[in-house]
Amino acid sequence: ILPQYLEPRSYTVQYIEKTFPLSRANREMLQKAEYDIQVWCILLDDKVPFRMHWPLHSDMQINGIPVRVVSRQATQPLGANGRDDGLMLTQFLKEGPNKIVLSRSDSRAFCLGVRIAKRRSLEEVLNLVPKEQDGEKFDDALSRVRRCVGGGTEADNADSDSDIEVVADSVSVNLRCPMTGSRIKVAGRFKPCVHMGCFDLEAFVELNQRSRKWQCPICLKNYSLENLIIDPYFNRITSLIKSCGDDISEIDVKPDGSWRAKGGAELKDLMQWHLPDGTLCMSTGTGPKPNMGVVK
Template sequence: GSARTNACGSACGSAPACVQTMGLDGRCCCGYFVDGLESVACARCSRRQHGRCVGVHSSDAFFSEHTCPVCRCSTVDPFLVPHDGDDGACFAVGLTSRAVTRTHDPEISLQWFLSAEQHRLLLCASSHTSSSPPPLVLRAASLLCPPKGKKRQQRWPNATQLFLNRAPLPIVHYDPVWDGISYKDRHLDEPVELPMHLLRVGQNELKVVFSDAAPHAVAVQMMRRRTVDDIRRQVVGEGTLSYDEALRRVLQVAGSSDDDDLVASAKVLSLMCPLTRMRISTPIRSSRCSHLECFDLDAFLQCQSAARIAKWACPICAADALPEQLRRCSWTARVLEDGAFRGATEVQVEPDGSAAPHVAAAAAISSARKRTVDEVDDLGDDLDVKVQQVGGRADDPIELD
């Protein structure tokens, strides 16, 4: 009946004491309704959260770019995407810091209903005979809320223990390390795929026991696995810049100068991938990158697929490079396909956007080799002179006593 005040200090309607869920019913991740309170909307799904719960306030610079815990957990691993859309994939989400007490280990309980059809889909996916991972999984993920520096890495609260329907679950969690100044995260934690033999049709419960004052968002979601080819098709199909857009980017970078009093000069652009040291096949860079250099799409995706903890960062500037942020550069692709640049590893980009093979590096190497040969010849001539000065010849044998 009467309004209650939750742990974040907001007056909210009633909510279960031990269960924290956020669905489409207008609840925040703390389990209480958002009506009439200062709230922030997710830039992706438009769900609203209490600003205090997610650590975002209207005065923050990134207020309009806020991403809710559900969407953030969905992007922990780009090879796993929500099954049946964001809304149908999320079963439960909770906020750990709202359950902290001083009398016992804090814990939260996430409860959800698994239908017979959902259970059948998961069972069929887990029983496939292929050696590859199952194409459909029910997964629990956890992140800091709010993230430090907008990081999306998986992070379990310190000393986390998980129990699925009262059975303990193993997790991959590394405690922060002390560097002499502060504790630093290793960014090696992994989400947990909930095993089928512990799931049941009907009500399920995931209990999270932890010892960490920092707030974390924990979400249980049904995820569909994607392949490298799936992401490649997404990037090429949705992330390709038109030639005019790519040319404007080239003019913006190549035509700029650090000094306003100086005329912009030509820039050298490498056509070699920094990951493979081979010529680029499909040139891409992140929308967050400010440089003109590209890297190879296939090499980048293979590196992310092979890594235990994929970083999804630009290999040149370390900017975020999630699949939806990757852009294929049509200007660089045209240069790579142009017969005039066949075999070239570098091109010279003029301020007007035109390109020509860059030969300065090869000329410098040739000049350096010529100087080395000339120096050796001069050294040999000096040796002949010194030998003749002592009454011998350079080709006389040396006799040993």
């Protein structure tokens, strides 16, 4: 509704005043509990992407009514792990023209806007994540695992699982979610991440409701919801062991991507080596074949 560029200025108070319309159709839409009018603000060239960020000393009025902008102190800068909120304005608005006035004392450049926001349930957000076959090709996921387990160039490994990137017959990989400590049910990841570590998709989205951070819990890089996918390699593995006890949470992985579960005898075939796609490896023994004649 209202994108507005706030020019960089010296540390003097700057005022911006804008009017935006609210139609009858939009007003009727706002009667539904899941809709709201939100004013947002971002810092241009913010070192932390994909977050709201309000100027220092921000004060706002909506149709002449003072509204508190941020919960932090007016003089306190927003840290790297901080997140500001967008303000919900519906209760202050009327059908027709509405006036918003923002004052600030901050020399940086910002962009301010007003939008209609819809609250989404956990299930609705999870449905926005691409299906396993649509998010990433299995071969791409397998290539990442082979690089991380089998080793690679220093440039390739700059942001990957350096603690396991050694050439070895096999390495042990933990399938527990780094946030909950429970075994991963659906293996989630951010597509740009180069490490092979994953997290539990549903647990991550649920915790995000409070943290408001689309931040990888492994490499701590910030992304957006559009980057969230299901890891096709590890999700096949977690699907195969989902009926096992929660204490079964580690696998051995070879440099070619083949794997086996680690645990007791109750795992049966899962303790045998599997091809990357989850099929059981066939024995390659070349010993003498048994006599298949009829036993008399």
